[in-house]
Amino acid sequence: MPDFSFQITPEENAAYVADLKAVVQDAPELWAAFLRESAVLTAAYGYLRTPEAAQEWPSAVSRLIDAQDRTRAAAAAFDERAREIAQVHERHLYAELGCADALRAAGYPEGEAWHVVEAYQYGGRAYSSGWDVHPLEAQVRRLIEDQDAHVAKVGRLSGMTG
Numbered sequence: 436m437p438d439f440s441f442q443i444t445p446e447e448n449a450a451y452v453a454d455l456k457a458v459v460q461d462a463p464e465l466w467a468a469f470l471r472e473s474a475v476l477t478a479a480y481g482y483l484r485t486p487e488a489a490q491e492w493p494s495a496v497s498r499l500i501d502a503q504d505r506t507r508a509a510a511a512a513f514d515e516r517a518r519e520i521a522q523v524h525e526r527h528l529y530a531e532l533g534c535a536d537a538l539r540a541a542g543y544p545e546g547e548a549w550h551v552v553e554a555y556q557y558g559g560r561a562y563s564s565g566w567d568v569h570p571l572e573a574q575v576r577r578l579i580e581d582q583d584a585h586v587a588k589v590g591r592l593s594g595m596t597g
Contacts, residue, residue, distance in 0.1 A: 448540075451527035455541040458519040465516055466549050469509040469571065476502040480582055483589075492595055496586060503579045510571040513550070514557065517570065520546075521554040550574075 479495070479502040482488050488495040524534050538546030550571045557570055569577075589595070 447527070448530055448532050448537075451523070451530045451532055451537050452540045454523045454526065455520065455537055455543075458516070458523055459538075459541060459543055459546070460516065462513070462516045462520065462549065463543065463545060465509070465513040466545075469506070469513045472502065472506040472509040473575075476506040476578075478502075483586065492590075499582070499586070503582065507572065507575050507579065510575040514570045514572045517549065517551040518554065518557040520549075520551050521557065524551070525554040 476499075479499040483495055483499060520538075524537075527537070530537065532540060534551070535547040538544070538549075552568050552570055556568070
């Protein structure tokens with residue numbers, strides 16, 4: 436009976452780690468920038484729900500829009516790097532090391548917290564169901580759409596917009 440099993444060699448794990456080191460580059464900084472911008476967006480949106488925001492509604496909404504734009508840009512920048520990381524994970528799918536362990540071995544223990552989805556999810560070409568995990572930019576886009584709809588409804592119902 437033929438033996439169809441295969442063994443992962445230490446060299447293959449080393450190649451996985453080396454490939455990650457080559458593509459991670461500025462991912463820690465990009466992720467940190469996204470987290471900062473996301474926090475600003477959360478604060479700007481939260482501020483709109485305070486009584487103080489009514490006194491400066493146009494300015495508060497303008498700050499929200501600025502925060503949305505910066506968060507979307509930060510998400511897109513991280514997604515570019517995350518796509519490359521996902522491609523390395525896909526190339527080494529059968530490695531003994533899992534994704535988090537490989538990132539840790541490459542010197543990026545914080546990489547476990549990064550939002551990296553399957554390689555096929557980047558570029559918007561994949562079939563998507565409601566159960567899929569989407570790249571960061573797609574998630575931010577949906578969040579912004581929800582925020583915009585809410586702000587528009589508040590404006591309409593409160594008589595602040597026509």
